[in-house]
């Protein structure tokens with residue numbers, strides 16, 4: 001089901017949201033339930049191509065599966081994503097869908113969730129570009145599609 005057909009069309013964000021990534025790397029550090037960097041097959045293929053590896057090689061070297069879903073391996077002693085270097089993404093061009101669509105994820109778009117999970121810690125909120133309803137819907141649908149493909 002797409003975002004367009006959900007809700008009542010009057011959600012707070014439909015008037016536009018100001019957000020521009022400030023490169024803080026904060027969303028690349030595991031925090032609670034949004035900890036894993038999940039990967040669809042397409043994400044793994046893009047990563048592998050970028051790193052000049054075969055997809056199977058990439059998966060073996062960099063991924064783990066939890067509950068049937070692939071994600072980047074985690075270091076229990078370090079909450080940072082393994083590709084976060086000097087507060088920046090070292091694989092930016094090939095970063096996974098969930099990194100490209102952040103912070104426009106369906107699960108944080110409720111006013112309360114946005115305030116707690118996004119606004120409270122992401123320095124990009126309230127800065128730079130104003131995202132239109134159309135652009136937000138596009139990002140939300142891209143994220144939803146990708147969530148549907150997890151586990152493949």
Ligand code: SF4
Pocket residue numbers: 027028029037081082083084085088089090091092095096099
């Ligand atoms: S892949 Fe890049 S953008 Fe995504 S969490 Fe890791 S460092 Fe951050």
